[in-house]
Structures are given as structure tokens and as C-alpha cells.
Amino acid sequence: MNTDALVIGAGLGGLIAARELMEAGHEVTVLEARDRVGGRVYTATFPGSSTRVDMGAEWASRDHHLALGAELRRYGLHFVETDDPELRTWRLDGRIRRSAGGDDRGGLVNSEQSELNDALRAMKTDVQALGFEGATESPSADRLDIPFSDYVDSLGAGRAVNELILALAFSFAGGNPDDYSAWMLLREMAGYDLDPEALFADDYRISGGSSSLPEAIAAELGSRVRLGVHVRSVSESDEAVTVATSDGAEITASAAIVAVPVNVLGDLQFSDRETSAQIEALGGPHAGAASKVWLRGENVPGRFFGVSWPELPEVYSHPDDPGLLAAFGMPAVLGTPSAESMQEFLGDLVPGVTIDAVFEHDWINDPLSRGTWLAGRPGQFRPLAALRDRRGKVLFAGADLDTGWAGWMDGAITSGGRAGRQVAALIA
């Protein structure tokens, strides 16, 4: 089979890239290994109920994720505001602190509050020095490319404040702070108006669940999207790109966009030596490793938000189903979640709750993701940029490689759009 352009992966990045090519008048084929589109955007039904839950991407910033906002408008979707929690609970420095609504800063006592303010001021200086899109070239880049936990220790705050910062940062860089780079987290804060106050920002959901968007784009692409096609290798010659799939088929095109998660690139064979060397230069997977577990229970408080470091950096209630909670954690801490184990981890964080069912997608052991959202390790930001900046007949795209909102749905859209336009220009 021959086509103008191939796109490997039907996540948001690949779908947007393909739509750009289609709109430029090119024949494009998207090859997706799963039996669904969306990749790490996946809205599913909680077993035994009709409630839809986002197993992957769920949150976005209406005021900053502008590419995502534009896509939602295009398909008649919209951002959904989150009501403020009625009850917030934090377990910091081993102590439970509760607040009925208002306080979103960890229920800190006065001396801790001033430590937090000092820490945020110091972070802000580094955030401003780093910047957002240009952070790779910033003179501060190497100094800040250290484990985030070391960076937080260097701020000089006490344990409760450190734990609050580490827990809130998990929503942005979901991984072990010993493993991911402070560069990564601080650069992201730069995207939010150069201010680490973003750690406390309110986010928005997508109407109908996050999968509504990739499904709408795929509907526009129609039969150009082929599901259940697992790509094994990508070979380049002077004239063409040939892709081999797991069922032995070969597809040839003038150019290809590889829009799979960075953590699975090592499973693909590339004929081009420089490409293989660039993938090897990453030195292994990024550190994005989060468990996102939906819990059904009795006595779930309405509109709840909780933090317990390090077991459960984020717990919140479902917006429509009063019996459901989402809980985030590190897989190394949570293990394989069960109702019993999650009940134990929650302890007295959620007063009076009894958990009787859990539901999660294991993104870490899923061979088509091998991780959650991007959290670059120290030393990875330059090799990631090298892959992103590659030119030629084979380009790399996706949220993990965006110059802006890397790791987010918005980054997948921006990166896919850019790669689609580049390939369209190349083969025109």
C-alpha cells in the first residue's frame, strides 16, 4: 500500500497531524495499535455503573491551554468549570489538617505560611530566569536540571511546606520527585504567567469527558484512521519511508510522523542510525509514573479535595457521581491497588469513607504507553529537544516533545499541528 504520508499513533498528536495533512490535500493514513483512538486520553465507564471517568487526561487550564480551547470550539465542545471543594484535608508532616472550603494552602499554621511564601518567592525567581518556550537555552537551565526533591530541600522550608509543594507538583510532573528534574516543573510554572502560584490554580474538565475530542477528530478523518495496526519498524531511503507492521504488512509513503509516547520509541526499529542514537541519548524512559485510581465508596464527602504525602498526592471527588473519588499516587508506593489497600492509604484523610471498588488503567505496564505524562529526568531536556527538532522525511511529534505545554493534551495538539504542517510542506 502507498500513501502520501503516514502517521503512527492516533493520540491527539497523531490525529491533529493527520488532519493538517488531510486539509493540505494529501493522502494520509494513521496507524494505531489500539482498538480505539485517543491514546492517553481515555474516558471509560466505571464498572457496574453508567458513570464516565477519565482514566488518563482530565484537566486543562482554560486560560493557558489555548490550542486545546480552539479544538474544543471547533467540535462544539467546551471547558467545564470545577466547583470549589467543600472540604479539604491535608496530611502533611504526619498531621491531619482540615478546612471547610476557603483555605487551599495546606491548613498551614502562621510560621509555616511564611515559610511557604518565602519558598514560592525563591521559586518565582528561578521560574522567571528559566522562561517557558526558551527554557532549553536559558543560562539557568543546567543549574536547575537537578532532582526536584533536592531543589525543594534547598528552599529551606520545614517538612510540612516541603511536602505540600511536592504533593501539589505531582499534578504537573506526576512522578517521584527524586527522579524528575526541577527544570521540568519550573519551566511549566513559567507557562502559567511566570508564577509558581499556579501550583494552587483551578483547572477545567472537557464536556462529555476528554475522549470526546479525539473521537471528534477521528470522525473527521474517517477511514484514514486504521485501528489495530501495530508498527514495528520505520525504514528510510532516499525516496521514501517504509513502515512494517506486526502482521507482516509494509506501507510506503513520502514521509512519516511518529506520534507515539517517547517511552515506547525504544520498541520501534529505525533504519536511520542517527535516529536510533537520538533515542538512545534519552538514556531510558522519562520519570512520568503515576497511578490514577478511581474509587467507589460509601460516605464519600461531596466536593472533596485531599493531599497525603507521599501516599496520595491528590484525591478528589467525581463532579457528578457522589460515590466516586479519584486518587493519584506513585506506583512504587501504591502497588496494585485494591479496595483494602486504598482504604488503608486513605486512612483518616477522608473521614468515615468505606471503599468497596477500585478501577484504574495501568499505564506503566501498558506496552503502548510505558508511563503516564512527561516528567523529564535530569539530563533529558536536550535529547528530547533534539528529537523534536529533527528534520527530514521522518518527524517526531506528540505531547512529550512539545516546546510549550509538553506532557499535556494542549502540547499534543500543538506538536501534532506543527509536524503535520512541516510534512505537508515537505511533500507538497
Ligand SMILES: Cc1cc2nc3c(=O)[nH]c(=O)nc-3n(C[C@H](O)[C@H](O)[C@H](O)COP(=O)(O)OP(=O)(O)OC[C@H]3O[C@@H](n4cnc5c(N)ncnc54)[C@H](O)[C@@H]3O)c2cc1C
Ligand atoms: C493518568 C494520566 C493522567 C493525565 N492527566 C492529564 C491531564 O489532566 N491533563 C492533560 O492535559 N494531560 C494529561 N495527561 C497527559 C496526556 O494524556 C498526554 O500527554 C497526551 O494525551 C499525549 O498525547 P499523544 O498523542 O502525544 O500520545 P498518546 O495519547 O500516548 O498517543 C500515542 C498513540 O500511539 C499509539 N502507539 C504506540 N505505539 C504504537 C505502535 N508501535 N504502532 C501504532 N501505534 C502505537 C498508542 O496506542 C497511542 O494511541 C495524563 C496522562 C495520563 C496517563
